[in-house]
Amino acid sequence: MVAAVSVDAPRVVRAACPHDCPDTCAMLVTVGPDGRAVEVRGNPDQPVTAGFLCGKVSDYLERVYAADRLLHPLLRTGPKGSGQFRRASWDEALDAVAAGLRSAIDRHGGESVLPYSYLGTMGLLQNNSMSGRVMNALGATELVRTICADAGIAGTTITQGASPEVDPERWPNARYVLCWGWNPLSTAPHLWRLVLAARRGGAKLVVIDPFRSRTARLADEHIAPVPGTDGALALGMMRALLDADLVDQAWCRAHTTGFDELLERLRSRSVADHVAPCGVDEATVRRVAAEFARSQPSLLRLGVGAQRHQGAPMAYRTISCLPALAGSWRHDGGGFSYLPVATARLISRTALARPDLRTRPARRINMSRLGDVLTDPVLDPPVAALVCWNANPAQAAPDQSRVLAGLRREDLFTVVAEQFLTDTARHADVVLPATSQLEHLDAVGSWGHHYLTWNEPAIAPVGEAKPNTEIFRLVAARLGLDDPCFAETDEQMMASLFAGAPGGITLDALRHRGFVKIDLGQGSLPHALGRFGTRDGRLALSAPELIERGVDPLPHFDPPVEVLDADLAARFPLALLTPKLHLFLNSTFANQRHQRRAHPAPFVVLHPADAAERGLDDGERVRVFNDRGAFVAALRVCDDTRAGVAVAPTGWWCRDHEDGPGAQATTSQRLTALGAAPVFNDNRVQVERA
Numbered sequence: 026m027v028a029a030v031s032v033d034a035p036r037v038v039r040a041a042c043p044h045d046c047p048d049t050c051a052m053l054v055t056v057g058p059d060g061r062a063v064e065v066r067g068n069p070d071q072p073v074t075a076g077f078l079c080g081k082v083s084d085y086l087e088r089v090y091a092a093d094r095l096l097h098p099l100l101r102t103g104p105k106g107s108g109q110f111r112r113a114s115w116d117e118a119l120d121a122v123a124a125g126l127r128s129a130i131d132r133h134g135g136e137s138v139l140p141y142s143y144l145g146t147m148g149l150l151q152n153n154s155m156s157g158r159v160m161n162a163l164g165a166t167e168l169v170r171t172i173c174a175d176a177g178i179a180g181t182t183i184t185q186g187a188s189p190e191v192d193p194e195r196w197p198n199a200r201y202v203l204c205w206g207w208n209p210l211s212t213a214p215h216l217w218r219l220v221l222a223a224r225r226g227g228a229k230l231v232v233i234d235p236f237r238s239r240t241a242r243l244a245d246e247h248i249a250p251v252p253g254t255d256g257a258l259a260l261g262m263m264r265a266l267l268d269a270d271l272v273d274q275a276w277c278r279a280h281t282t283g284f285d286e287l288l289e290r291l292r293s294r295s296v297a298d299h300v301a302p303c304g305v306d307e308a309t310v311r312r313v314a315a316e317f318a319r320s321q322p323s324l325l326r327l328g329v330g331a332q333r334h335q336g337a338p339m340a341y342r343t344i345s346c347l348p349a350l351a352g353s354w355r356h357d358g359g360g361f362s363y364l365p366v367a368t369a370r371l372i373s374r375t376a377l378a379r380p381d382l383r384t385r386p387a388r389r390i391n392m393s394r395l396g397d398v399l400t401d402p403v404l405d406p407p408v409a410a411l412v413c414w415n416a417n418p419a420q421a422a423p424d425q426s427r428v429l430a431g432l433r434r435e436d437l438f439t440v441v442a443e444q445f446l447t448d449t450a451r452h453a454d455v456v457l458p459a460t461s462q463l464e465h466l467d468a469v470g471s472w473g474h475h476y477l478t479w480n481e482p483a484i485a486p487v488g489e490a491k492p493n494t495e496i497f498r499l500v501a502a503r504l505g506l507d508d509p510c511f512a513e514t515d516e517q518m519m520a521s522l523f524a525g526a527p528g529g530i531t532l533d534a535l536r537h538r539g540f541v542k543i544d545l546g547q548g549s550l551p552h553a554l555g556r557f558g559t560r561d562g563r564l565a566l567s568a569p570e571l572i573e574r575g576v577d578p579l580p581h582f583d584p585p586v587e588v589l590d591a592d593l594a595a596r597f598p599l600a601l602l603t604p605k606l607h608l609f610l611n612s613t614f615a616n617q618r619h620q621r622r623a624h625p626a627p628f629v630v631l632h633p634a635d636a637a638e639r640g641l642d643d644g645e646r647v648r649v650f651n652d653r654g655a656f657v658a659a660l661r662v663c664d665d666t667r668a669g670v671a672v673a674p675t676g677w678w679c680r681d682h683e684d685g686p687g688a689q690a691t692t693s694q695r696l697t698a699l700g701a702a703p704v705f706n707d708n709r710v711q712v713e714r715a
């Protein structure tokens with residue numbers, strides 16, 4: 026269902042970067058007279074994109090026209106995971122998909138089908154529209170998609186509701202910027218540009234991160250706490266504000282609930298006692314807290330990275346209270362930013378997936394439990410069929426050895442729609458080639474700024490690739506699903522999203538300009554007068570709703586489960602972090618030449634003291650292990666990390682490394698209590714010579 030492509034003259038098409046990145050860049054694609062795209066660049070008119078793309082996407086045509094792009098369907102011919110396939114026609118492949126799904130459903134019911142997808146594309150259509158309809162109509166298990174930012178969302182929405190945060194376009198006004206667990210230089214280069222603008226205006230930039238990230242390297246000050254102790258650090262900073270008489274009492278009395286209870290809680294411990302688990306000295310805590318309150322407008326921007334711990338929801342909630350106490354919300358450019366959930370949720374894609382097609386509620390399975398779910402011998406019904414698109418769980422899901430063991434089950438029927446033969450696709454029975462962003466229609470929201478961006482198809486599908494929407498439309502037809510919704514075109518689905526002009530946005534305006542800013546009336550001072558998204562409009566320093574869930578309603582330190590476990594530390598003395606790489610996006614781009622040159626092979630960083638204690642030298646091959654698994658990587662010895670903290674990014678594909686699994690082999694499938702999110706960095710390991 027791709028729009029007809031004119032081949033008369035060179036033309037410029039408006040597009041949107043689809044990747045799981047807060048910047049959601051507006052792109053301009055130049056298409057030559059032969060219908061081939063010749064250039065992709067950032068749209069100079071879009072204020073956040075500002076005319077440039079990042080180093081991951083600037084050579085997007087290398088991805089679109091890559092030699093290893095999947096161009097036709099494949100059927101497995103060898104053992105699971107062997108990578109042995111033969112070319113098949115779409116007809117043959119769709120027959121195989123229908124037969125595999127029908128067989129699973131006939132034997133074990135609809136819930137034995139497990140969909141697995143994430144944000145490979147964030148597009149409103151290509152993410153989970155027609156696919157969702159098929160899964161709902163089949164009565165498949167529902168996938169709980171909380172692998173990324175949900176611990177943080179759970180914590181921050183308890184505090185402030187789903188309300189607008191500080192618009193990134195106001196950030197340049199800030200005079201103090203606290204980047205907490207965030208490495209925007211790598212992970213959000215356009216938002217980083219706005220942080221730099223604040224700095225040029227005189228703002229001090231402070232980064233809180235156990236690791237000296239690229240962002241931390243450039244900051245005015247870098248504070249490196251023990252991983253997972255951020256909540257304790259925030260409580261210490263709040264107590265320091267109290268001691269220095271810097272709490273904005275008037276604003277808190279007017280616009281928060283539970284102010285007196287919080288003050289009492291803070292007074293119950295000294296600053297030193299609050300921050301004891303953090304490994305940060307008290308004088309620094311007092312100084313940075315005072316600077317944050319005095320240097321208005323002060324902005325606290327939390328990243329996704331500080332939440333991969335058991336206590337993260339409470340930590341994010343606690344941290345989001347700090348700008349309230351400091352009075353930051355009074356000032357243009359000041360306050361708190363994490364994910365702009367209010368604007369991001371304005372245009373919901375949930376309705377497109379038609380949950381009403383279900384005849385009854387289905388079993389729910391959390392995506393971060395995939396390893397256990399696929400290998401559980403008594404799960405009833407078992408997962409007999411796995412349908413995967415927009416995701417690469419063989420690399421991105423925790424406890425990699427279990428995930429791979431599950432994917433290798435000969436009795437599991439696996440379908441993967443992909444652009445490349447990823448580690449997950451290698452384990453499929455049927456591989457279906459998916460279009461790239463230049464080949465399909467979409468609109469993409471943002472989890473970093475307030476714009477919605479249009480994506481017109483620029484070129485015809487490469488090879489026999491098809492959009493996710495069309496793939497699932499065809500699967501529906503093969504399965505005999507006859508609800509009229511399965512015949513809807515992409516254009517029709519898009520029109521239905523904007524039928525009521527949500528937030529005043531019309532499809533015509535979006536298509537015409539290529540991007541539209543979502544205006545919820547937040548203005549430049551969204552919460553100077555309260556108006557939070559909570560039920561009473563006040564910021565919840567105390568949140569009584571937590572009592573019903575057995576949780577202390579006041580901000581408190583909820584410790585990480587492995588990092589602070591002294592018994593476990595005796596066997597596994599190092600806490601392992603798995604941050605993002607500069608030119609990969611999770612495992613995406615790891616197969617591309619230029620990006621791969623920047624990150625040729627897996628490595629692990631150890632502090633010189635930890636290396637010396639083990640008699641290890643820089644450059645050696647080391648084995649990193651715990652009870653869950655092990656991986657081999659090159660050792661980098663440097664003080665970019667704290668003593669006691671090892672750092673090993675993920676994303677490389679198994680197929681590229683004789684050593685097989687990566688750092689993901691050591692991570693756990695535990696979930697946080699609030700938010701049901703994974704705890705990738707709450708992970709103890711030991712390191713030895715390989």
Ligand SMILES: Nc1nc2c(c(=O)[nH]1)N[C@H]1C(S)=C(S)[C@@H](COP(=O)(O)OP(=O)(O)OC[C@H]3O[C@@H](n4cnc5c(=O)[nH]c(N)nc54)[C@H](O)[C@@H]3O)O[C@H]1N2
Binds near residue numbers: 251
């Ligand atoms: N280049 C690039 N860009 C990306 C991605 C990518 O893989 N590569 N991924 C995209 C996705 S899916 C996401 S979610 C975002 C993530 O964006 P970020 O949140 O910026 O990324 P991370 O590297 O996960 O984490 C940021 C920092 O948090 C630190 N950290 C880890 N544990 C703790 C802790 O306990 N406390 C504190 N204070 N800091 C901690 C890490 O050391 C890391 O430097 O980036 C998106 N953009």
Ligand SMILES: Nc1nc2c(c(=O)[nH]1)N[C@H]1C(S)=C(S)[C@@H](COP(=O)(O)OP(=O)(O)OC[C@H]3O[C@@H](n4cnc5c(=O)[nH]c(N)nc54)[C@H](O)[C@@H]3O)O[C@H]1N2
Binds near residue numbers: 418459461604688689
């Ligand atoms: N240890 C550890 N693990 C982590 C994290 C961590 O910090 N540490 N971070 C987690 C986070 S934040 C996230 S968001 C997840 C990400 O987990 P995933 O979303 O599984 O991540 P990717 O590896 O980027 O896989 C996306 C895949 O979608 C494919 N794709 C892109 N566009 C399309 C399309 O239009 N159609 C189809 N069919 N496929 C498409 C890409 O080719 C790519 O292979 O990983 C998590 N895993």
Ligand code: SF4
Binds near residue numbers: 043046080081215610
């Ligand atoms: S910065 Fe993010 S949104 Fe922009 S091009 Fe790169 S990956 Fe895409």
Ligand SMILES: [Mo]
Binds near residue numbers: 045173174329
């Ligand atoms: Mo993410």
